[in-house]
Amino acid sequence: MKLGFLTLYVYSTRTSDRLDDVARRPLWRRWTDLSVGVLLASQVAGLLVVGLAAVRALGQEQATALNDPANTVAVPGLNAFMPLASAPYVVLALLVATVVHEGGHALACRAAGVDIEEWGIALLLGFIPLAGYVLPADELDDASLRARLRVYAVGVFHNLLVTAVTMGVLLLPVTATPRAAFVEYFGWAVVGQAPPTAATVAQLGVLTNTAFWLALLNVNFGLLNALPVSVLDGGRVLSLTLQRGGELAGYPVSERARLTVVHTASFAVVLLLGVALFAPLF
Known part of the structure; x- marks a missing residue:
C-alpha cells in the first residue's frame, strides 16, 4: 500500500498464472477484437448523449439538483442522489466497475505478451473506490496496433456487459x-x-439496489x-x-495529425460536458 493526497493505493506487482492461462486462449482474442467495435459504437453514443445534454442545458431556464457540482461525484451522503444508506451498493458497484475494466486491460496486455509492472485500486479516504489502474510495461508501445x-x-466492453446483465436482473419479476x-433515486x-x-433504499430492497x-455506474x-478524450x-x-x-486507405495519417484530431475532440467533449452540467447555473 501507499498513500497519496486523501487517497490510499492498494497495489501489487505480481500477476497470476491463471491470468496468463485465460489470456492465451484463442477465444479471448476474438472477444477483445469485438470490444474494439463496441468501444467505437459507444464513443458515438456517448458523444450524442453529451451533445444532447448540452443542448438541453442551454434551453433550461433554471438550475436543478442535477447541476449541483456536489452531485457530480459518487460519494454517498455528499451526492443528494446517493443517500448514505446506499453507500454499500454504490461502493460495491464502483469496485466491480473498476475490477472488470482494469482486469480486461490486464488480460489483454498478457495476451499481447506485455508484462504488468503494477496494478491496483485507488481508494478515496481509504474506502471509496476512486479508480483502478494497470501499469503495463513499456513494451506495450512496441506491440502491434491490433x-x-x-x-x-x-x-x-466489460463495463457495458455488466450493465446489460444487471439490466436483465431488473427486468425480473422479483x-x-x-x-x-x-424515478425513486x-x-x-x-x-x-x-x-x-x-427509507427509499430499504423500500427498493437489496437485489434491486x-x-x-x-x-x-x-x-x-x-x-x-x-x-474521445486523450487521457x-x-x-x-x-x-x-x-x-x-490511413494505412488501409493508402494515405498514412501522421502522428501530429492524429494528436491534433484527438486534442480537438478532447477540448470539444470537455466543453460540452461543462455546458451540460453547469450552463443552467449562470
Missing part, C-alpha cells in the same frame, strides 16, 4: 423495474420533491471512458483507428 486496440478497448428504481430533482432517504447501481464508467481509452482508440484507417 494488440494495442484490444488493450485499450476491452475495459469499456425486482423493481429500471424505470421505477431510477432521480425523479425528485425533476418534480421538485425531497431527495431519496434511507445492487442491480440498479451496478447498471448505472458501469454504463457511466464505460461511456465516459469511451469518449481516456476512447482517445487512444481514436488515435489508433485513425492510424489504421
Whole structure:
C-alpha cells in the first residue's frame, strides 16, 4: 500500500498464472477484437448523449439538483442522489466497475505478451473506490496496433456487459423495474420533491439496489471512458483507428495529425460536458 493526497493505493506487482492461462486462449482474442467495435459504437453514443445534454442545458431556464457540482461525484451522503444508506451498493458497484475494466486491460496486455509492472485500486479516504489502474510495461508501445486496440478497448466492453446483465436482473419479476428504481433515486430533482432517504433504499430492497447501481455506474464508467478524450481509452482508440484507417486507405495519417484530431475532440467533449452540467447555473 501507499498513500497519496486523501487517497490510499492498494497495489501489487505480481500477476497470476491463471491470468496468463485465460489470456492465451484463442477465444479471448476474438472477444477483445469485438470490444474494439463496441468501444467505437459507444464513443458515438456517448458523444450524442453529451451533445444532447448540452443542448438541453442551454434551453433550461433554471438550475436543478442535477447541476449541483456536489452531485457530480459518487460519494454517498455528499451526492443528494446517493443517500448514505446506499453507500454499500454504490461502493460495491464502483469496485466491480473498476475490477472488470482494469482486469480486461490486464488480460489483454498478457495476451499481447506485455508484462504488468503494477496494478491496483485507488481508494478515496481509504474506502471509496476512486479508480483502478494497470501499469503495463513499456513494451506495450512496441506491440502491434491490433494488440494495442484490444488493450485499450476491452475495459469499456466489460463495463457495458455488466450493465446489460444487471439490466436483465431488473427486468425480473422479483425486482423493481429500471424505470421505477431510477424515478425513486432521480425523479425528485425533476418534480421538485425531497431527495431519496434511507427509507427509499430499504423500500427498493437489496437485489434491486445492487442491480440498479451496478447498471448505472458501469454504463457511466464505460461511456465516459469511451469518449474521445486523450487521457481516456476512447482517445487512444481514436488515435489508433485513425492510424489504421490511413494505412488501409493508402494515405498514412501522421502522428501530429492524429494528436491534433484527438486534442480537438478532447477540448470539444470537455466543453460540452461543462455546458451540460453547469450552463443552467449562470
